[in-house]
Amino acid sequence: MPTHKRVWAIALPMILSNISVPLVGLVDTAVVGHLDGAHFLGGVAVGSTLFTFVLWAAGFLRMGTTGFAAQACGAEDGTTLRRVLLQPLWLGLLISLAVWLLQQPLIDMGLYFLDSSQALLDQARLYVGIRLYSLPAALANFVLIGWFIGAQNSRFPFLLLLAVNLSNVLLDLLLVVVLQWGVAGAAWATVFSDCLGLLLGLFLLRPVLLRYPGRFAWLQALRLQGAAPLIRVNRDILIRTLALESVFYLLVVQGARLGDEVVAANAVLLNFLLLTSHGLDGLAHALEALGGHALGRRDPQALRKVLVVATLWSLVLSCIFVLLFLLLGQPIISLLTDLPDVRRQASIYLPWMAVMPLAAVWSYLLDGLFIGASRARAMRNAMLAALLLYLPLAWSLQGLGNHGVWLGFFCFMWLRSILLGGWFVYLWRRDRWIV
Template identity: 70%
Template sequence: MAYWQDRAAQRRVWAIAFPLILSNISVPLVGLVDTAVIGHLDAAYHLGAVAVGSTLFTFVVWLAGFLRMGTTGFAAQACGEGDGAELRRILLQSAWLAVLISLLVWLLHAPLLELGLRYLDSSAELLEHARAYFQIRLTSLPAALINFVLIGWFIGAQNSRAPFAILLMVNLVNIALDLLLVALLGLGVEGAAWASVCGDLCGLLLGLTLLGPILRQYPGRFDWLRAAKLKGAAPLLRVNRDILIRSLALQSVFYLLVVQGARLGDQVVAANAVLLNFLLIASHGLDGLAHALEALGGHALGKRDKDALRRVLVITIGWAVLLSLVFVLVFLGAGDLVVRVLTDLPEVRAEAIRYLPWVAVMPLVAVWSYLLDGLFIGASRALAMRNAMLLALACYLPLAWALRGQGNHYLWFAFLMFMALRSVFLGGWFGWLWRTGRWMKTD
């Protein structure tokens, strides 16, 4: 209780969390605008195509989510130690990795795309537009990945205003161009894709201009040659490898949800696309508190301050549970209204409202995994994150296989169980590390 009443600690948490909650929620709001604009076109396959195409692109981008998460932990610890040279090395090497990954995806994008579409039993129109959407989005892949690096680096440096500005720029440009290119000019699915491309590029330009204050706060020099050769990057690469495997497992579950929904028909996959926006809103909002835990927890680890870590844990857990309850109440009370705003296709509306209760209760189940991810990211303990995710996936796949073809209710039930298992495995691992004195190396 004393930790919760610490006003200075509350202010530190919210100084980081509040801008990030606002900026994070703006990300799925773009998805809401995409869905609302495309959802009012004349056929369900348009909405389904954006759902499939964006899922494929998100699969690629979020596989590289280690660029954000790995950068945050090491940057937070470098700030805790006051090491400006290390802070610069992390920034350069992570950005260089983003460029290399983008080049690799560009080279392999054709077989990757066909592999992603192979198992979708959907209409030819849906697959054609999904393919076009994905290929356009690849144009801005380097910008999207370097934005990940910048956001993670700023969070690690306990600067939440810069990520807020970057994401706000990305999303405002995206929304404005969605309305212009799709609603006014009638460019359809391709217009939505180009709107996202322009948003990523504008966000990158803004992010680069915001580096100066932090670089001046932590003096040092850029060693460009050492960064290009990835010298001293072994810990970063190990963490990124483990987060990559973890992200692959997580995105596989989301992709499987889309694939199984697509096999139930265009209306089901379109309805699930609408419902995923609810989950994205909740997860991005709660991630603001998880990011605060990353930054402050990593900083406490860099200073070897267990009391500071306990304080930020109590505060972030308390607020995250309260916020998740707010999401549940809003989704249950106004979810059907949101669905009706997002699409005027009667069959898609009916399907989405039928399965709405599953995503309405999801925040209370998933909040623990978001917070635990933030805790482990701040400590750069990616191996534990990877193992917990693989265990959850190993339990989920047999369940999903057993329930295949049973209907959409069963798909969402299996997904809910997966989110619960993530929390159980990662929470158990943290509890063991804390009880045995292995979390901080001062014991």
Template identity: 75%
Template sequence: MSLTLSLRSWRQAWRDRETQRKVWGLATPMILSNISVPLVGLVDTAVIGHLDGAHYLGGVAVGTALITFVLWAAGFLRMGTTGFAAQACGSGDGDGIRRVLLQPLWLAVLIALAVLVLQAPLIAAGLYFIDSSPELLEQARLYVEIRLWSLPAALANFVLVGWFIGMQRGRAPLYLLLTVNLSNVLLDLLLVVGLGWGVAGAALATVISDYLGLLLGLLLVRQLLAEHPGRLDWLAAIRLRGAAPLLRVNRDILIRTLALELVFYLLVLQGARQGDAVVAANAVLLNFLLLTSHGLDGLAHAVEALGGRALGQRNRAAFKRVLVVTLGWSLLVGVGFVLAFSLFGPWIINRLTNLDEVRAVAQAYLPWMALMPLVAVWSYLLDGLFIGATRARAMRNSMLLAVFGLYVPVAWLLRDSGNHGLWLGFHLFMLARGALLGGWFVYLWRQDSWFPKS
């Protein structure tokens, strides 16, 4: 079947009510759960920011950055699980459904244990280049030492969320993430404000919340497995027997993620050469990208699950319907963000900072972020397609080409072009991501290689 659709076929696919229902049945809960994530950061900032010393807030900021690096690097546990779960669900493989859940869960435990065992040198390395006061570094160390104990639960929750998405149960990750984030908020207020435990209380609140989320997630898993009969060889799963495809996918996604983190690091580094006001303004502007990702990620999760299920069923017609519906809504949501940022961008900036100099710089570069949703939409959607197909090698290679073949050389060439050059380079990077993945998808489809052979 050709990838090209007639106008009539596009209309028929777009008007398919069942596909529309499935897409939004998955996208809506994920968007709602994403919204709860920045809420925790706001509450953490508010409660710690009222302690009698800037080193407390600075310590939490540094500690959070170090923990986030670990968690973001381990994001392959979520992405690598979704595609395998979706395909096992689509093919009705009850044994496979259980295997693709237990193996990444065990992998998450092993990674968490390794980090806990090596925490002393890892923390020392993470704080080595932080040129701050001893008081701030002490609070950062305290925060990280406590937060690390949440890693087994936090990484396991990554796996559960990915598995639920692959199983097309969008409400389950919503319940899990809301439990984690809302309990974190309540415990922040209790331990920091009520009991006065300071930075330690903020870290402990997150630890408890992650384990509460894990407990709920396991209960939801038990209910869902009852609907899909099957058996599991526990010993073989723990030995990671037959896990080579999973490990390859996770390896490739990890490399991709590290390359992406390099881009954001260089973005901060380039901004730092231009002064404190530019660094602060760019940090404010990156919140627009965060808002965009919250909306578009929900649709990307939908195409991961539904596209992966169609692959498992070898159902080309269903796959095309999913592609048309998610592409159409992604573009509409992207246009909505462009209009919102263009109209309300200055108001958003003024809510995020009260520093006049930072406001002025951020508003000067706001047009770059107003355009970003339509530039980024392609990479978000195509990431979802490739995750659902468990084609992580293509994701890895396209990211490496976009970073080292385009972004790094462009960033070097534009190093004296100011902040406009910085944002131009970032836009070109996002366009390259989408173009490379899109070209690879079209090639695979025309070669009749997108669907696995029977």
């Protein structure tokens, strides 16, 4: 029972806060989905995908930070814990500056392969151009959340994410519904909420730092001294994330070639996937923190207990999502958009979302296990292998239309899980997981 309590002490606040992320997406979709035209919703979907590509490409700032922070806490090394915080914050700022300088060619390249209407592309360009203003704050929030999770403090990420997402919802309603700013209003709502989250996150640092005494080595952090392990892990996670984002981008491209209504319908359905991923990520975060802590203490028995408990509850939660989507999928679609063609298209492909949690649960759980162990190279290799297997499969399924798009994605999720799970079993059976 103590292991169950420890897992849920971290997982429950993270699930509640994580669920608020797709709820923001639901509100975005609902307020834009009721504007007069599918190109508005499609534009937000495409623009959000392009921005998310940049954001998730820098997701290593969270994932890499969590494992090293957890291991520093396990070793009770406050100075290393501070360095693990400063270095990814600095890297996030450098990434933001680079993206700002290259934003126009990056946006042009992202829209080049989309065979959609000019009205949709214009809305996408407007949305992503505004969202980029908040990139430094969004990346800093990634670092802070990962660092808090690694320090086994799930309450502060809960407060940070809740503040970001609740403010986003309120600003969505104000700017889009009340002030009629349209797609620009949805983008500005996210910009303001990301900045608010950063201010709150910086305020919450002090109590955690007091718990682990140490010193800030500012010059070493800015020069990235001692950052070689972090950079290696971040490099591998970056490659892994780019491979994953390529799959999501291909999903958008394939949908765009089937018409604006299909793009909009897929945008509605992706909210179901986001709800699943962010809910299951709460348990994956618990496995990251407790698994990394066990590795820091060199305690294989504790790691085994945490893995078993996290797996059990992840399966239970994935089954709950399946039932939820089967029973409430149609009402949710109707809530998100009142466009008849979009509703009809989304309803046709809803069954794919109902079964998706059964395939997705394993990949999220295994990601948490490998992140806590800072085994980014294995994650990279498994993702690249899954991508290479997925690409010819996606090409061969084009004749099935949008059903082929979702079938290919479903198979991709299974490929991720099988490859990563097989590698873990191989290392564990040979006593090579804890080095």
